[in-house]
Amino acid sequence: MRGFETERQEWAGSRRERLFDTEQYLDLRRQRAVLTRTAIALAVGGVCFGVWALGWKDEPEPYRPPARQAPAGPQASAGDGAPGEETAPDAGEGTSGLPADFEVHDDQEGFRTALPAGWRRESQSSQYGIDVVDFRSADGTHRLQVFQLMEDSPYASVADAARAGRELDGYQEIHLEYVADPSGGEAAEHEYTAAELTGEAATGSGYHVVDRRFEATDGERYALIAYGPTADGTEDERELLDTARAWFCPPGAECPSPDGATP
Incomplete structure (x- = not known):
């Protein structure tokens, strides 16, 4: 059964709906907090991916020993x-x-x-x-x-x-x-x-x-x-x-x- 919630100014579902779709029935302040945290997480992930991608692109070539110029000198x-x-x-x-x-x-x-x-x-x-x-x-x-x-x-x-x-x-x-x-x-x-x-x-x-x-x-x-x-x-x-x-x-x-x- 749905009812009109005066605080959120919208129709709300039954208690059962709230149990299975809790995020939909968060109050406006909490919903905004969830969206903010999600945006921050996406931004951090994007930065990490960018750093990784740049690092992969500029990764140095495998080590190669220098060309031999003279016999390694034993004493x-x-x-x-x-x-x-x-x-x-x-x-x-x-x-x-x-x-x-x-x-x-x-x-x-x-x-x-x-x-x-x-x-x-x-x-x-x-x-x-x-x-x-x-x-x-x-x-x-x-x-x-x-x-x-x-x-x-x-x-x-x-x-x-x-x-x-x-x-x-x-x-x-x-x-x-x-x-x-x-x-x-x-x-x-x-x-x-x-x-x-x-x-x-x-x-x-x-x-x-x-x-x-x-x-x-x-x-x-x-x-x-x-x-x-x-x-x-x-x-x-x-x-x-x-x-x-x-x-x-x-x-x-x-x-x-x-x-x-x-x-």
Whole structure:
């Protein structure tokens, strides 16, 4: 049954209708409050949606690691081979020209390098790549060795060699680290001294060794190792190694000469 409500100035339904449609029979003040709350809720929802939509639109792209510019530089302490800081190239590395008494050598294995004039050549077969080639001074006290690496990483290769080197009598590590290389590829170096070396005559003062392993311009990896007695200091082995690397060109490749002359 419906009746006329004087407060709301409208016809009202029965009590049963009010139970099932309560919002319709709210007084005017409460009805306005409901509408206000509804409007506020819709406005807040709209703002949240807008913020979400803008955030989705401007969401950054998935993280991509930066392009590799140089080998991650390990500064390995003795015995661990852990990465650390990259070292700057040696002052004499990649310099143009040749030191006095050096000459360019085009080897029968196909590579080019530079070494002191008059050194004799020896070689032996290798399990991988080119033969192992040794160049020796006339008195037999200094040696430059060249061979191709089987390993994919120059650092891993030289770190393995360093672990074996620590078994030498009187072994003293100078450094084991990544170094900059003329090719721009990965290169690592192990420098050390030892009281004696397997297969080498005793010098009375021990040996100084610089072992450089690197990725050349052909994408293959090679080693250049300079040996000499500690009695005459360490500069001669460093000069020997740096000059040999500056002029090294792998088999089948064409490389510019460090002095700018035609290869």
